Amino acid sequence: MGKLQADPEWRNEGVFGIIGDMRILTGIQPSGKLHWGNYFGAMKSMFDLQEKGENFMFIANYHAMTTVRAGGALREATRDVALDYLACGLDVEKTVIYRQSDVPEVQELAWYLSCLTPMGLLERCHSYKDKMARGFDATHGLFAYPVLMAADILIMNADLVPVWKDQKQHLEVTRDLALKFNNAYGEIFKLPDAYIPETVATILGTDGQKMSKSYNNTIGLFEDAKAIKKKVMAIVTDSTPMEEPKEPEGNSVYELYKLFATPEEVESMAASFRAGGYGYGHAKKALLEAYHRMFDPFRAKREELAKSPDALEDILREGAKRARAAALPVMEKVRAAVGL
Secondary structure, three states, X not given: OOOOOOOHHHOOOOOOOOHHHOEEEEEEOXXXXXXXXXXXXXXXXXXXXXXXXXXXXXXXHHHHOOOOOOHHHHHHHHHHHHHHHHHHOOOOOOEEEEEHHHOOHHHHHHHHHHOOOOHHHHHOOHHHHHHHHOOOOOOHHHHOHHHHHHHHHHHOOOOEEEOOHHHHHHHXXXXXXXXXXXHHHOOOOOOOEEEOOOOOOOOEOOOOOEOOHHXXXXXXXXXXXXXXXXXXXXXXXXXXXXXOOOOOOOOHHHHHHHHHOOHHHXXXXXXXHHHOOOOHHHHHHHXXXXXXXXXXXXXXXXXXXHOOHHHHHHHHHHHHHHHHHHHHHHHHHHHHHHOO
């Protein structure tokens, strides 16, 4: 990862240059099984940021309730997200991991912010419009989602929030609400900055489109080994005969292989494709081997963690304790400011 910096449009003077003192906040919804696209996008970026400042990562189970309506499924998904992150590289000595619901002050702050939030601001949010277009129920929770997200960020006094370019509006709403609150009650909240990670190429799914649960084309991080093999071997390719040369760039199998393999291995596969006599079946087997080399140690760690549910619960409770310790001083100022 390159030098850590904010989106230049939102630079807060006085914050940058003190990288080690930054508080970095990341959240993820437990709304389904994590897949290769999640790892090489949000997860890996978060692991890199562990070396850059004071990190907090919350599992957004309140947010997931807008789409997950089964209590058992939500609990399992929340646990799975924690296991996946811990297995793949989250270091509890460097990152505070906690469940959103274990910091009840978040909901309290969301109400205070709601009392200042213009309806028009929420009506303009593209995430709500997108979900309506996809047939989601028009609930208040879905509509007010950005207010709760702002509470997540502001209550932790975050300096930096990693987002992708299509998520910048979330931070814009947060900053707008922080300004409105500060204008009404005095300078309570700092304005968080967006951190746009270095460009990550689109992770292709098994059908050649962007890997997404919406397209049903994902390969899970820790699916059964047979299921992963079946999916890898079913990746869509063209019909060029094995003996003919092929251009590797843009080829789904090759693009996925680049995520797992060493530069030398990637160069060797590219040369084999261009030389001819190398089929997609060969490349898929190489991809599968590279996946196992990287993820088998993660899988073993995850299996060990899963054997000790009490230990996992202890990690999350300790994370909640540390998160609330960070949140409560902010809430004391907020309560005093609003007259409670």
